[in-house]
Amino acid sequence: MTARVYFLHALSPLHAGTGQGVGVIDLPIAREKATGIPYLPGSSVKGVLRDAMQMQNKNGAVTKLFGPDTTNAAEHAGAAQFADARLLLLPIRSLRGIFAWITSPYLLRRFARDARESGLTPPSQIPAPTERQQALVSGTAIVFEHNKERLVVLEDLDLKASESSDAKNWASWLGQQAAIDEATQRLCIVHDDVLSFLLQTATEVVARIRLQDNTKTVAQGALWYEEALPAESLLYGVIVTQTINSYKADQAIADLQVFDQKIFQFGGNATVGRGMCQFRFAGGAQ
Structure with missing residues (x-):
């Protein structure tokens, strides 16, 4: 079997929904x-990439990579297995530098585990704030100085900024693997508890309405609220390939390289521009 890490960089808000909610x-x-923690189901990733390959008229590769259609599903499995795309970096509005890419020790630990299993070598040290009010930063782009204090102000949270060599190492490595150079200045590692709070309060929530054609007023019962991961979110997942009949696992990975750096639409609300993401293999095509 062969495994590769992939990234999804959200270019517009991403709504991977679960149906009707029970709250606000x-x-x-x-x-x-x-x-x-938000995620994008692997089935969504597989479905979008399968459709893209079919549009390229590579029907032979489609069947080998993704498996036969439902009427012939018993013939064999697809060579590629798609794990869920998990959140790695969440963009949060910052008082300085527009926004920060935040993550936490827990997110980095499980990403490092998956990355090593896929043959990558992430930094060995996982930086961790020693208290809830501390934020480890990779650069000064998001650091705000006030009354001789160095702060990172995320939404309405004031955190003490501490430059960290381990955070810099992670920012540099992620910048290379995911092709996001800005990570070197915007990476901010917060306490796991702070991340949990921001995941509940800093996602994008918008009101949607449907108008009546004749009066241009809101139709009865046609006001609802939708949640989305904000643009600039970075998610990652793992694709595992196996040999099926004479189709080798390495060949399956090679066939998937056509998707590297391409833009696809994931999740719901495609017609209003949601879910535009750039698909990237870690380290680029190989």
Whole structure:
């Protein structure tokens, strides 16, 4: 078997929904049950890439990579297995530098685990704030100085900024692997508890309405609230390939390289521009 890490860089808000919600938000995003961390189901990634390959008229590769259609599903499995795309970096509005890419020790630990299993070598040290009010930063772009204090102001949270060599190492490595150079100045590692709070309060929530054609007023019952991951979010997942009959695992990965650096639409609300993401293999095409 062969495994590769992929990234999804959200170029517009991403709504991977779960259907009707039970709270204030009518259409929430999908979240992991135990952690509450947003994710994009692997089935969504597989479906979008399968459609893209079919549009390129590579029907032979489609069947080998993704498996036969439902009427012939018993013939063999697809060579490629798609894990869920998990959140790695969440963009948060910053008082200085427009926005910060935040992550936490927990997110970095599980990403490092998956990355090593896929043959990558992430930095060995996982930087961790020693208190909830501390933020480890990779650069000064998001650091705000006030009364001789160095702060990172995220939404309405004031955190003490501490430059960290480990954070710089992670920012540089992620910048190379995911092709996002700005990470070297915007990476901010917060306490796991702070991340949990921001995941509940800093996602994008918008009101949607449907107007009556004749009066241009809101139709009865046609006001609802939708949640989305904000633009600039970075998610990652793992694609595992296996040999099926004479189709080798390495050949499957090679065939998937055509998607590297391409832009696809994931999740719902395609007609209003949601879910435009750039697909990238870690480290680029190989």
